[in-house]
Amino acid sequence: MAKQKMIIDCDTGVDDAQAIMMAVSRPEIDVIAITCVNGNVDIDNVCKNTLRVLKICDSLHIPIFKGSARSIVHYDEDASHVHGKDGLGDVPDALDVNLNCIQEEHAVNALTRLSKMHEGEVKLVALAPLTNLGLALRMDPDFSRRLKGLVIMGGNMQGKGNRSTSIASEFNFGSDPEAAYIVLHEMKCPITIVPLELCLSQVFPWEKMVECLDLNTRKSTFLQDITKASVKRQKADREPGFCSCDAQAMAVAIDSSIVLKSVDIFATVELNGNLTRGMLVADWRDKLKKSPNVTIVEKTDPNKSLSIWKSMFY
Ligand code: BDR
Ligand code: CA
Secondary structure: OOOEEEEEEEOOOHHHHHHHHHHHHOOOEEEEEEEEOOOOOOHHHHHHHHHHHHHHOOOOOOOEEEOOOOOOOOOOOOOHHHHOOOOOOOOOOOOOOOHHHOEOOOHHHHHHHHHHHOOOOEEEEEOOOOHHHHHHHHHOOOHHHHEEEEEEEOOOOOOOOOOOOOOOOOHHHHHOHHHHHHHHHHOOOOEEEEOHHHHHHOOEEHHHHHHHHOOOOHHHHHHHHHHHHHHHHHHHOOOOEEOOHHHHHHHHHHOHHHEEEEEEEOEEEOOOOOOOOOOEEEOOOOOOOOOOOEEEEEEEOHHHHHHHHHHHHO
């Protein structure tokens, strides 16, 4: 069977790293490019982290493209308090990656070029603020018609935000609301949204996580290092298991049969609210009478998710 071509757009922090490690380890997936964007940490750290992850996976043949260093209109915070100042847990880095390996072509140009080169074949997985995707649509309005599909980790449904400067928005949507708005309103390929609520409910049970972290392989040791601080924090917060939003979105992108419940709905992004800017707003009661533009995932199979998650360790 032909492999599924995939492009990953990310802001490599701890959970992006896990998602990338899962994707590159799957025999049915062919990651043809990784495009980086400012988000969890600044763009240079994001590129460096992505290189570190690919080096650990012996996958440096996958081209990495540097993208936008700022959101479209406004940028006010990163997530270094969650992922560490360097984005990967601030542990000593013995990998000594060569930053010259980052491609010269801008990520946005790479996205539009690759969509032409592999028309109808590429699944795009967005794990970060949607700046690169919004800009790609502005540069080439037909960009999204050439994609097979888009899976987004982003947005929330209950208005319980996870950013520090706003109470209602999820980090990726809230970091670049205009880009999220452009993507939801203008993308012409099928869009699957894996929202924050699903990720918070679908966690990696602690005993299974510890088992995998103790495998004593190159990848498990790397994951043990970079997740140390997050594990400590999440355990202190009495979370039922390790929460990795991007890993969960990647699991859905790798195998859509893990989805047990989803809804096709019209959804947009609040751009003006003082307290709600960046919040995903879904038209649950069909007040706007608009055709659905997204599929929002509401429930996934925990056993299937877990077995896909485990592939990041091998
Ligand atoms: C999202 O925000 C980032 O910190 C994570 O990498 C993930 O993509 C979760 O809201
Ligand atoms: Ca991310």
